[in-house]
Amino acid sequence: MYQALYRKWRPLCFADVIGQQHITDTLRAQLSTGRLSHAYLFTGTRGTGKTTCAKILARAVNCEHPVNGDPCNECPSCRGILDGSVLDVVEIDAASNNGVDNVREIRDEVRYAPSSVRKKVFIIDEVHMLSAGAFNALLKTLEEPPEHVMFILATTEIHKVPATILSRCQRFDFRRITPDAIAKRLMEIAAQEQIALTENGAKLIARLSDGAMRDALSMLDRTAGCEVVDDEAVSKSLGILGSTDTLALMEAVKTADLAAAIAEIGRAYEAGRDLSGVIDQMLGLIRDMLLIKTAHGDVSAMISPAYTAEQLKRLGEGLAPATLIAYSRILQDAAAHIKSASNRRVEAELCMIRLCTMGAQAYDSLSGRVEALEEKIKNGIPVVQKVVSAAASDNDGPPPPGDEDAPPWLQEEGQPAANDASASAEPQRADWPGWPQVLEQASGSINMGALTCLQISSRAELDNGQVLVFCEDDVTAGLAGAHPTIDRLSEIASAVAGHAVRLKVFGPDQQPQRHKQAVSDEILEKAKEFDIQVTEF
Numbered sequence: 286m287y288q289a290l291y292r293k294w295r296p297l298c299f300a301d302v303i304g305q306q307h308i309t310d311t312l313r314a315q316l317s318t319g320r321l322s323h324a325y326l327f328t329g330t331r332g333t334g335k336t337t338c339a340k341i342l343a344r345a346v347n348c349e350h351p352v353n354g355d356p357c358n359e360c361p362s363c364r365g366i367l368d369g370s371v372l373d374v375v376e377i378d379a380a381s382n383n384g385v386d387n388v389r390e391i392r393d394e395v396r397y398a399p400s401s402v403r404k405k406v407f408i409i410d411e412v413h414m415l416s417a418g419a420f421n422a423l424l425k426t427l428e429e430p431p432e433h434v435m436f437i438l439a440t441t442e443i444h445k446v447p448a449t450i451l452s453r454c455q456r457f458d459f460r461r462i463t464p465d466a467i468a469k470r471l472m473e474i475a476a477q478e479q480i481a482l483t484e485n486g487a488k489l490i491a492r493l494s495d496g497a498m499r500d501a502l503s504m505l506d507r508t509a510g511c512e513v514v515d516d517e518a519v520s521k522s523l524g525i526l527g528s529t530d531t532l533a534l535m536e537a538v539k540t541a542d543l544a545a546a547i548a549e550i551g552r553a554y555e556a557g558r559d560l561s562g563v564i565d566q567m568l569g570l571i572r573d574m575l576l577i578k579t580a581h582g583d584v585s586a587m588i589s590p591a592y593t594a595e596q597l598k599r600l601g602e603g604l605a606p607a608t609l610i611a612y613s614r615i616l617q618d619a620a621a622h623i624k625s626a627s628n629r630r631v632e633a634e635l636c637m638i639r640l641c642t643m644g645a646q647a648y649d650s651l652s653g654r655v656e657a658l659e660e661k662i663k664n665g666i667p668v669v670q671k672v673v674s675a676a677a678s679d680n681d682g683p684p685p686p687g688d689e690d691a692p693p694w695l696q697e698e699g700q701p702a703a704n705d706a707s708a709s710a711e712p713q714r715a716d717w718p719g720w721p722q723v724l725e726q727a728s729g730s731i732n733m734g735a736l737t738c739l740q741i742s743s744r745a746e747l748d749n750g751q752v753l754v755f756c757e758d759d760v761t762a763g764l765a766g767a768h769p770t771i772d773r774l775s776e777i778a779s780a781v782a783g784h785a786v787r788l789k790v791f792g793p794d795q796q797p798q799r800h801k802q803a804v805s806d807e808i809l810e811k812a813k814e815f816d817i818q819v820t821e822f
């Protein structure tokens with residue numbers, strides 16, 4: 286029968302436990318001198334060796350021939366505990382036995398002396414899961430335990446354990462195991478198991494395991510089928526992005542190439558990769574880029590083995606640390622939401638849209654525009670261009686034949702300009718309320734990337750039998766205007782409008798001029814608020 290690596294290689298004595306020497310040394314000293322506590326509390330994150338050490342301790346206190354505080358694992362007591370035939374060592378999972386009755390059973394058993402070994406040992410795993418009543422019942426036992434009993438409580442969430450329990454236990458804090466220690470152990474085990482694990486592969490698993498040896502060994506298990514387990518093989522079998530793909534995705538974000546970023550997410554999705562892992566990897570990459578950018582001295586030992594310092598330097602060129610921090614905020618936000626998102630792909634795509642449009646948005650915010658204005662004033666560049674505007678009444682006329690693809694305001698460019706006052710007084714035409722409905726119904730029948738972009742950055746007007754779709758960026762306009770997306774959208778829009786409509790898509794450069802006028806007015810107004818002297822040309 287196949288045995289999982291983490292079971293097969295679970296340490297049998299304290300000497301084999303890695304990364305927790307501060308604990309194993311103390312326990313061995315206590316065992317050698319016989320100064321043992323009657324209750325221990327092991328706390329720390331998952332996979333750090335709490336249960337393993339509890340089991341070793343249970344054998345060590347009962348071993349007939351202990352060696353330097355370690356159990357011999359050969360005497361009848363050790364063997365009996367290992368194969369489960371000694372009933373005096375009891376393991377209880379508090380996650381499923383958390384009631385008062387479960388603890389009362391323990392209290393009843395505590396009264397009787399052990400039948401085959403020296404000490405009865407109760408290992409209570411996930412002890413924080415006990416109910417309040419169960420904790421109270423346990424407390425009574427911990428207050429006056431018989432000489433022949435030892436309790437070992439283990440928890441990942443120490444803050445949920447009542448102070449009254451804590452004060453009656455000797456507490457040991459298990460640390461996350463360092464990536465180096467995990468990688469070293471993985472190499473040793475791989476050699477014994479005849480797995481061709483490379484150093485880079487071991488380092489990547491170690492980093493991904495986040496200090497948990499058990500997780501690291503489970504990952505090694507999943508990659509063991511590969512001929513050579515290097516970092517690419519690890520990425521592939523664990524369903525995470527390879528380092529090249531992560532770099533490509535970051536490059537797309539850096540250059541605000543939304544289409545490339547969305548395509549990269551699409552590829553990861555179709556390859557069956559975990560998109561929340563992709564977000565995590567982006568975060569890791571940005572952390573490494575920040576480290577390379579801001580740290581003095583050699584940090585190559587602190588960055589992920591998946592990248593070289595050269596790659597990170599090149600990728601970080603032209604990106605300010607503040608920008609990278611802003612990127613990481615967006616990614617952290619996505620990481621928090623993506624696990625519970627009903628559609629992870631959409632969530633990941635939205636995240637890419639936010640990343641790619643971040644630079645533009647920062648500039649687009651009013652303060653950004655005022656800053657730009659100040660910059661222009663300093664350099665003596667005219668801030669307001671003469672705007673050619675059309676009278677409001679002319680806008681509603683049908684477009685001239687032969688030029689149907691141009692939006693109405695562009696078709697009227699040749700006409701004499703009306704005075705500025707009437708143009709700026711013209712209200713923006715109302716959004717067509719049917720548009721959100723169209724997008725909702727389009728879900729599943731048009732490209733997901735196009736739909737996401739449209740949901741984020743488009744609005745529409747219904748005008749004279751045409752639906753005019755205004756997109757805030759060229760990518761959205763390009764996606765929406767492509768066949769068959771535009772045909773599908775036209776059909777749905779016709780159904781929603783109740784009559785046949787034609788759909789027209791406009792990018793940001795095709796904004797109506799009345800719109801530009803409104804923006805410059807807004808800037809002028811804001812400039813006055815900030816006491817900036819503006820000269821109109």
Ligand SMILES: [Zn+2]
Nearest residue numbers: 348357360363
């Ligand atoms: Zn023994």
